[in-house]
Amino acid sequence: MKKTEALFSVSVMAALTVTGLLILLKTPRAYSENENRYLAKRPQFSWEAVAEGDFQEDITEYMSDQVPLRDTWTAMQSKVQQWLGKKEIAEVYLGKDDYYFEKITDTHLTRSRFVANLQAVSVLTEQLAGSNVYFMPAPAAAAIMPERLPRYAPYYAEDVRFEQAKAYLAEFGCTMIDLRGSFTMLSDQGEQLYYRTDHHWNTNGALHAYEAFAAQAGFSSIPKAQWNIQTVSETFRGTLDSKVLDADGPFDTVEVLFDLPEVTVTVDGRPGMVMDYAKLYDKDQYRVFFGGNYGRVEITTQADAGKSLLLFKDSYANCFVPFLLTHYDKIIMIDLRYDDGSWTELLATAPEDVLILYEMSNFCQDGNLSAVPGLLGVS
Amino acid sequence: MVFSSLIFLCGFLPFTVLIYRILPSKTITIRNTVFSARNFFLLLMSLLFYAWGEPVYILLMLSSILLNYIGGLLVHSAQEKKRQGGAKAALLFTLIVNLSLLGFFKYTDFFIRTINSVSDAGIALLKIALPIGISFYTFQALSYVIDVYRGDVKVQKNLIDFAMYVTLFPQLIAGPIVRYADVEAQLQKRDDSMHQFCMGLFRFGIGLGKKALLANQAGRLWEAIAAQSESISAASAWIGAIAFTFQIYFDFSGYSDMAIGLGKMFGFTFVENFRYPYQADSITDFWRRWHITLSTWFREYVYIPLGGNRKGMARQIVNLLIVWSLTGLWHGAGWNFLLWGLYFFALLVLEKTLLRKILTKTPALIKHGYALLMIVFGWVIFAAEDFTILQQYCRALFGANGFYEATALYHLSNYGILFVIMAIASTELPAKLARKFLAKCSDSAAVVLQGIWCTALLVLSFSAVVADSYNPFLYFRF
Numbered sequence: 010m011k012k013t014e015a016l017f018s019v020s021v022m023a024a025l026t027v028t029g030l031l032i033l034l035k036t037p038r039a040y041s042e043n044e045n046r047y048l049a050k051r052p053q054f055s056w057e058a059v060a061e062g063d064f065q066e067d068i069t070e071y072m073s074d075q076v077p078l079r080d081t082w083t084a085m086q087s088k089v090q091q092w093l094g095k096k097e098i099a100e101v102y103l104g105k106d107d108y109y110f111e112k113i114t115d116t117h118l119t120r121s122r123f124v125a126n127l128q129a130v131s132v133l134t135e136q137l138a139g140s141n142v143y144f145m146p147a148p149a150a151a152a153i154m155p156e157r158l159p160r161y162a163p164y165y166a167e168d169v170r171f172e173q174a175k176a177y178l179a180e181f182g183c184t185m186i187d188l189r190g191s192f193t194m195l196s197d198q199g200e201q202l203y204y205r206t207d208h209h210w211n212t213n214g215a216l217h218a219y220e221a222f223a224a225q226a227g228f229s230s231i232p233k234a235q236w237n238i239q240t241v242s243e244t245f246r247g248t249l250d251s252k253v254l255d256a257d258g259p260f261d262t263v264e265v266l267f268d269l270p271e272v273t274v275t276v277d278g279r280p281g282m283v284m285d286y287a288k289l290y291d292k293d294q295y296r297v298f299f300g301g302n303y304g305r306v307e308i309t310t311q312a313d314a315g316k317s318l319l320l321f322k323d324s325y326a327n328c329f330v331p332f333l334l335t336h337y338d339k340i341i342m343i344d345l346r347y348d349d350g351s352w353t354e355l356l357a358t359a360p361e362d363v364l365i366l367y368e369m370s371n372f373c374q375d376g377n378l379s380a381v382p383g384l385l386g387v388s
Numbered sequence: 389m390v391f392s393s394l395i396f397l398c399g400f401l402p403f404t405v406l407i408y409r410i411l412p413s414k415t416i417t418i419r420n421t422v423f424s425a426r427n428f429f430l431l432l433m434s435l436l437f438y439a440w441g442e443p444v445y446i447l448l449m450l451s452s453i454l455l456n457y458i459g460g461l462l463v464h465s466a467q468e469k470k471r472q473g474g475a476k477a478a479l480l481f482t483l484i485v486n487l488s489l490l491g492f493f494k495y496t497d498f499f500i501r502t503i504n505s506v507s508d509a510g511i512a513l514l515k516i517a518l519p520i521g522i523s524f525y526t527f528q529a530l531s532y533v534i535d536v537y538r539g540d541v542k543v544q545k546n547l548i549d550f551a552m553y554v555t556l557f558p559q560l561i562a563g564p565i566v567r568y569a570d571v572e573a574q575l576q577k578r579d580d581s582m583h584q585f586c587m588g589l590f591r592f593g594i595g596l597g598k599k600a601l602l603a604n605q606a607g608r609l610w611e612a613i614a615a616q617s618e619s620i621s622a623a624s625a626w627i628g629a630i631a632f633t634f635q636i637y638f639d640f641s642g643y644s645d646m647a648i649g650l651g652k653m654f655g656f657t658f659v660e661n662f663r664y665p666y667q668a669d670s671i672t673d674f675w676r677r678w679h680i681t682l683s684t685w686f687r688e689y690v691y692i693p694l695g696g697n698r699k700g701m702a703r704q705i706v707n708l709l710i711v712w713s714l715t716g717l718w719h720g721a722g723w724n725f726l727l728w729g730l731y732f733f734a735l736l737v738l739e740k741t742l743l744r745k746i747l748t749k750t751p752a753l754i755k756h757g758y759a760l761l762m763i764v765f766g767w768v769i770f771a772a773e774d775f776t777i778l779q780q781y782c783r784a785l786f787g788a789n790g791f792y793e794a795t796a797l798y799h800l801s802n803y804g805i806l807f808v809i810m811a812i813a814s815t816e817l818p819a820k821l822a823r824k825f826l827a828k829c830s831d832s833a834a835v836v837l838q839g840i841w842c843t844a845l846l847v848l849s850f851s852a853v854v855a856d857s858y859n860p861f862l863y864f865r866f
Contacts, residue, residue: 028394062442069394072398073393076854097802160798161794161798161801
């Protein structure tokens, strides 16, 4: 018995020691793809930092960031949670048919921010009196397929926000494009409009948004059959998967448009591209569209359509814009999260069409739109 | 430093164990004082453990140690010279300084806020950060000086041993409140056997599991529900209150298990702090099972000196009122904690008077139901840090926002299994079954089985610790 006790005690202590030494001695990992963030660097020792307690905090953070097999440990915890019957992990609902959904409840959203963002849209509309201004909020996957949410799972009242936005913007001459009806119908007919492991709509979802937009903006959309849609990846695990980290979880298929017209793209002043296929080797394969998000993306096409589009957007626009390349001579995408404010000069160029495209809950929570009236000198 | 952190598990703990074991257990005697290298090392590591989170307040703790060490010596030397008055003066002086320090660091801002709220004095808050564990180590040190005065323990002349007793890292920041009398002998002679170490490790594994696998989960549900207290239905409010009931038990008793386990790993035997409190069949019974070392402390050093129950019912009620006001305030500088203490005072007095006869005739099931209901409601008072939230939450509990909504059903489906596990884990059933089963095994088989169980708990807890780096102990506030 003594031997067994000694063996057990020594093994546990040895395992802990080895883990501790590995954390301290191995070369630190700089970046965590799953979390999409840089990991803590080895803290610098100074007596000052020790007295303030900063050094201790940094060490604590360093150790949890750099623990060997960090993602495996986290994935294990995710499994434990699932065994315990949990229906959500790290604010992600584990839905039916292998769908993950971002958990957004009314507590996440404040009314004042939503109203401020609607005001920003109305100010933009007024300032762009010569342009057609469209507001097209993307519905969230969970709102289109509520039947796939875990039973009784709370979700924010997206319908209420849609109706409020519609009522508010009607007064300002901004056309709101409501995708909920067509998306719900298509989804009920069995079409997949969203990724399972990522919060974005997929290329098929974007196609239907494009059709709805074309109908409102007064140009005829190219029918689905005429697009060359090809699968370029079957190993995509998106942002929601990064939170759940289930090794046995589903994979997504990434479809993209082939045979796109030749265009010139600049991103934040540098040359860019519509399709960045190298990104398919990254964790976040959604970045195959434009390579990710930038403050300003300018696309010059050879469409000779006689009009241009100014787009205020979040990442949902990235797989949507490729559909527009034959319909506009110039498309400028502004992502207010990364832009330096220089976009205000674009208003003078009087683009024919202006589109504001955000996923609805993103729009409700966005912290950059509210600066728009100030930047335009409207208080 | 918290026990459920990587720096403790993979750094501090194995290092301290290793060096402790390498150091000779033999002691050296210089001028009648016994010095132990192991004790000195434990003192150093305990100071490091404390300084990790509170580098500045280490000075406060060192002063507290010196104060009580000298206080003990003064009391003792006055008694040697048969000067009872001198001993009393020394005791009073030590008590006053101890309690002033505790009062200043813990209650000043509470006091100022109270004055501001009843007058328009508008005194600026001092914004004093509460020194971690001050309520625990002050009470421990006090037990020493008082017991020296009473002649219950011998004076400790070895400053290292005394300082080690006050700072001993396993129980430094969240108890149990180890009275000096309980470990006096162990300061010099401990059971440093491998068996004791291994049993300590098993116990530590169970405590870590309670904290990392159960308490933190329950805490997440409680936080989610409490954040919406202005709109939740009665069903959600009760689910939230039950979640907090589980959270605080597994958090605190898990911490005590870890402390007791770590104590064993360094040869100490600490008194138990919990005895399945949710199995209580009355509030009187509950307080014999919950945070036992605190109740014992108040009984020994406040209730009994005040006369306890020996001076008639009226006096007993006054004594209880004093003890329970203090118990409430000990838990935190806030009116809700005082209210919480008074709530239990009222229940205890009721149980001693009106309910006394009724309870003896009541079937066990109803008694347990009554006790649990009162306990859960008590935690609502405890958890709500201001009266507006408390009012809001109480209204929700009684159905002001309706009796149930879909979210309540969601909480149940999401946490149902966990609730069942926690309910079973808070009774003595698992321990009883394990004991019965292990008794049938050979000694080695019993160790192997416990080893497997402990390893599983450690691995799962480790994964939980890695999975959520944000991990403060609830009882840090005290």
